[in-house]
Amino acid sequence: MNKYKIFRMPSEDDENYDQHELIGVEYGEDIYEATDRLIEAVCDDLSGNPEYTGCRVYAYPPEDEYGEMGPYQYQMSGVVFPPAAEENIVISYGIVETDEGQG
Numbered sequence: 001m002n003k004y005k006i007f008r009m010p011s012e013d014d015e016n017y018d019q020h021e022l023i024g025v026e027y028g029e030d031i032y033e034a035t036d037r038l039i040e041a042v043c044d045d046l047s048g049n050p051e052y053t054g055c056r057v058y059a060y061p062p063e064d065e066y067g068e069m070g071p072y073q074y075q076m077s078g079v080v081f082p083p084a085a086e087e088n089i090v091i092s093y094g095i096v097e098t099d100e101g102q103g
Contacts, residue, residue, distance in 0.1 A: 062074040
């Protein structure tokens with residue numbers, strides 16, 4: 001069983017990992033088993049933000065592994081659809097995968 005920690009990345013400083021906020025933890029045998037719960041966690045995070053009240057939200061499934069880029073093995077994007085705006089808002093999330101026994 002693997003643990004998937006989901007972190008919201010601030011748009012102004014994606015490389016300052018101390019500024020990334022843990023928004024959820026999900027479990028699964030692999031990333032594919034946990035995908036639906038990861039998407040739900042990101043959507044809940046966006047929906048719970050008062051700044052996005054009245055907006056529709058969506059999250060893309062985790063992307064392929066990051067490789068050596070930062071502490072994350074996966075990345076997700078959450079999208080906020082404001083009712084009257086020229087552009088949607090895209091929020092990046094990083095996912096750390098660990099064996100449940102490793103913390």
